Amino acid sequence: MKGITQHRFGGPNDPLAQQIMREKGLSEIPLYRTDSPKAQKFDLNACMARWMAYTPHRDGPVNPQQPQGADPAHISALIRARGLELGAGDLGFADLTPVMINTGHEFHLPRIISVLVAEDYGKVLQGALAVEEEAFEVYVECARVSTELAAYIRELGFAAIADHNGTGEIQAIPAMYACGLGELGKHGSLIHARFGASFRPGFVITDAPLDLALPDIFGVQDTCMNCRLCEQNCPPSAIRSSGDFVVTEGVKRWQVDIPRCYEASRFRDEYCHICVDVCPYQHKVNRDPERIAIYKSFMKKRKQAGYRTPAWFIEDEEKVLG
Numbered sequence: 001m002k003g004i005t006q007h008r009f010g011g012p013n014d015p016l017a018q019q020i021m022r023e024k025g026l027s028e029i030p031l032y033r034t035d036s037p038k039a040q041k042f043d044l045n046a047c048m049a050r051w052m053a054y055t056p057h058r059d060g061p062v063n064p065q066q067p068q069g070a071d072p073a074h075i076s077a078l079i080r081a082r083g084l085e086l087g088a089g090d091l092g093f094a095d096l097t098p099v100m101i102n103t104g105h106e107f108h109l110p111r112i113i114s115v116l117v118a119e120d121y122g123k124v125l126q127g128a129l130a131v132e133e134e135a136f137e138v139y140v141e142c143a144r145v146s147t148e149l150a151a152y153i154r155e156l157g158f159a160a161i162a163d164h165n166g167t168g169e170i171q172a173i174p175a176m177y178a179c180g181l182g183e184l185g186k187h188g189s190l191i192h193a194r195f196g197a198s199f200r201p202g203f204v205i206t207d208a209p210l211d212l213a214l215p216d217i218f219g220v221q222d223t224c225m226n227c228r229l230c231e232q233n234c235p236p237s238a239i240r241s242s243g244d245f246v247v248t249e250g251v252k253r254w255q256v257d258i259p260r261c262y263e264a265s266r267f268r269d270e271y272c273h274i275c276v277d278v279c280p281y282q283h284k285v286n287r288d289p290e291r292i293a294i295y296k297s298f299m300k301k302r303k304q305a306g307y308r309t310p311a312w313f314i315e316d317e318e319k320v321l322g
């Protein structure tokens, strides 16, 4: 099966970021500067090297002996239990479709397992750098969990190939949506009932028989039609209004204005994650008291600092957020 989805490259070689850099007359992209104050505290390249180290182990020999009575329910239960044991917050199973694969890549296996690894939502109280560092650390975990889960499935007797940031062949949102791991919010990210949008993904492509999921619809998009929190908090106004959505393959979604988003997420020293952090789906379904307390504390500080002005951005988070 060949991929049909255009991939947006992360990192300093992203063509759109390069184009904006030329338009702005910049010689480098601030987020990826290696001599910035941020780079002295946190080495992005070292983190990338750690997830890249898993890439050669994404595939391997398959045990020729498959288990007796390999029915989907039993195999799914084994894989789920192993995934959770390895550190996944949740897993889901779906048929692989071309829209889940980036152009230029193909797989000859019929199903996909999406693995969610949770981020620490509490990092929002420590500012953008802490959030960014957490995301990079969790990407390493995604690479580890998907690689070790694929090895486990091959040991069970089925073909299995891991995909993560070090390989980048799977399109995360359509795969995770089909695997029943959440609903699409207006901020463009997938929202999981328990983890909100504070997570990172990994994948395993396989021929193991699996119990397939249905999309998990629990009211996010109905809320988005009346909620403007991410829209009003986005510094460069990159998030569209409630009525400005598109429907792709039957799924309603809001397209973030990526060039505008890059103003705050690539052309500053530190990444931006605000749309996800202000979303009430951090706690709306799970009712987790710790998340509720963090959310209230974060939003209080944002409000005190004037969060309802879209052009506003916290430049000194340590001072403002404490």
Ligand code: SF4
Pocket (backbone or CB within 6 Å): 185, 186, 187, 188, 220, 223, 224, 225, 227, 228, 229, 230, 231, 275, 278, 279, 280, 281
């Ligand atoms: S902040 Fe509000 S509008 Fe934005 S994704 Fe969350 S619920 Fe939807």
Ligand code: SF4
Pocket (backbone or CB within 6 Å): 187, 233, 234, 235, 236, 237, 238, 239, 256, 260, 261, 262, 264, 265, 272, 273, 274, 275, 276
């Ligand atoms: S990451 Fe920041 S700039 Fe980009 S859409 Fe979210 S809030 Fe807006």
